[in-house]
Amino acid sequence: MSSASRRDRLQPLPTPPSSPEEGVEEGVDAGSSEQGGGVPAPLTSLVGRECEVGELGRLLKRADTRLVTLTGPGGVGKTRLAVQVATEEAATFADGASFVPLASIRDPTIVAATIAQALDVPVAADREAVEALIDRLHGHERLLVLDNFEQILAAAPLLTALLTACPRLTILVSSRARLHLSGEHHWPVPPLALPATDGEASNGRLGDSPAVRLFVARARAVDPDFRLTSANGATVAAICRRLDGLPLAIELAAARTRVLSPPALLARLSHRLRLLTGGPHDVPDRLRTMRAAIGWSDELLSPATRTLFRRLAVFNGGFTLEAAEGVGRRSEVGGLRTGD
Numbered sequence: 640m641s642s643a644s645r646r647d648r649l650q651p652l653p654t655p656p657s658s659p660e661e662g663v664e665e666g667v668d669a670g671s672s673e674q675g676g677g678v679p680a681p682l683t684s685l686v687g688r689e690c691e692v693g694e695l696g697r698l699l700k701r702a703d704t705r706l707v708t709l710t711g712p713g714g715v716g717k718t719r720l721a722v723q724v725a726t727e728e729a730a731t732f733a734d735g736a737s738f739v740p741l742a743s744i745r746d747p748t749i750v751a752a753t754i755a756q757a758l759d760v761p762v763a764a765d766r767e768a769v770e771a772l773i774d775r776l777h778g779h780e781r782l783l784v785l786d787n788f789e790q791i792l793a794a795a796p797l798l799t800a801l802l803t804a805c806p807r808l809t810i811l812v813s814s815r816a817r818l819h820l821s822g823e824h825h826w827p828v829p830p831l832a833l834p835a836t837d838g839e840a841s842n843g844r845l846g847d848s849p850a851v852r853l854f855v856a857r858a859r860a861v862d863p864d865f866r867l868t869s870a871n872g873a874t875v876a877a878i879c880r881r882l883d884g885l886p887l888a889i890e891l892a893a894a895r896t897r898v899l900s901p902p903a904l905l906a907r908l909s910h911r912l913r914l915l916t917g918g919p920h921d922v923p924d925r926l927r928t929m930r931a932a933i934g935w936s937d938e939l940l941s942p943a944t945r946t947l948f949r950r951l952a953v954f955n956g957g958f959t960l961e962a963a964e965g966v967g968r969r970s971e972v973g974g975l976r977t978g979d
C-alpha cells in the first residue's frame with residue numbers, strides 16, 4: 640500500500656505544505672543515522688521473522704491502528720523486529736519513521752524531553768516538552784518507534800496525549816510489559832521457530848528452522864569453518880530447543896562454539912546462566928548475559944511479585960493458576976489472573 644492510500648483513508652487534519660528542506664532538518668528519513676531519531680542499521684543479519692514483519696506491516700497500515708506494543712521477555716527480539724518493521728514500513732508513512740531508544744531512561748517524567756531531544760525538537764525553558772512535541776508532530780504522518788518502555792510505564796499516558804493531539808501519528812512500542820492504554824494493539828513477539836522433533840532431524844529440515852539458522856550464523860561469526868553437519872545437526876537442534884528459541888540465548892551460546900563443541904555446549908546448558916555470558920562490548924549490559932537480561936525484569940517487579948515468582952520456581956515446566964494460588968497470596972496472584 641502506498642503512503643498516498645494510507646493518507647487517503649486516514650483523512651487527516653489539513654497539513655501545511657512542508658518543503659524538502661524541512662524534512663531533512665526534522666530527521667524524518669528512516670535509516671539515516673545522521674538525522675534525529677533515525678532507525679538504526681543493525682550490524683548482524685536478521686534471521687527469519689518474515690511472517691511477523693509482514694503481519695505487523697499490515698497491522699500498522701490499517702487506518703484504525705494508532706498504537707502497537709510488541710511485548711515479550713528480554714532477548715526475544717522485540718527491538719530487532721521493531722527496527723526491521725520500521726525500516727520496511729517507513730516509506731508507507733509520508734513523513735517516514737523515527738526510532739527513539741529509551742532503555743537508558745528510568746525517570747518517567749523525562750520521557751517527553753528525551754523523545755523531543757531524539758527528534759531534534761527544541762524545547763524552550765518555559766514550555767513543556769510534550770507541547771513542543773505535539774507542535775512538531777501534529778499533521779505529520781509518521782511512524783514513531785519507542786524502544787524499551789517497560790521501566791517507564793508510568794509515562795504511558797504521554798502516548799495517549801501525543802496520539803490524541805496528532806491524528807496522523809502511529810506509535811510502535813517495544814516493552815517487556817504492555818501499556819494498558821485505550822486503542823493499544825498488544826502484539827506478543829514469539830521466540831524463533833524451533834526445528835521439528837528429534838525424529839525428523841534431517842539436516843535439510845533442521846536448516847529451515849530460524850532458531851538453528853541463527854545459531855549457525857552466529858557460530859560462523861566466531862568460527863568461519865563452522866557448518867551444520869549430519870554429525871552435529873541433532874545436537875545444535877537440541878541446544879536451540881533447550882534455549883526455547885530465544886534469540887539472545889542462542890547468540891550467547893553460539894559465540895561459545897569457538898571453544899566448545901556442540902556436545903560440550905549442550906552438556907553445560909544445565910548451568911545456563913553461568914554459560915550464557917560474554918555478549919559483545921557494544922551492546923547494553925542488559926544484553927551481554929542472560930542473567931542480566933532476566934535481572935532487568937526482576938528489578939522492575941514489586942517486592943510482593945518478586946516473592947511470588949521465587950515461590951513459583953518450585954514448579955518445573957509451568958503451573959496452573961490454581962497451583963499458583965496454592966503457593967502465593969491471593970493478592971499477589973491477582974496480576975497473573977489478569978495476565979499482567
Ligand SMILES: Nc1ncnc2c1ncn2[C@@H]1O[C@H](COP(=O)(O)OP(=O)(O)OP(=O)(O)O)[C@@H](O)[C@H]1O
Pocket residue numbers: 683684685686687688711712713714715716717718719720787813815853886887890925926932
Ligand atoms: N530474528 C533475529 N535475527 C537475528 N538476530 C536476532 C533476531 N532477533 C533477535 N536477534 C538478536 O538477539 C539479541 C536480542 O534481541 P533484542 O535486543 O531485539 O531483544 P529484546 O526483546 O528487545 O530484549 P530487551 O527486552 O532486553 O530489550 C540481539 O542481539 C538481536 O540482534
Ligand SMILES: [Mg+2]
Pocket residue numbers: 717718719786787813
Ligand atoms: Mg529491546
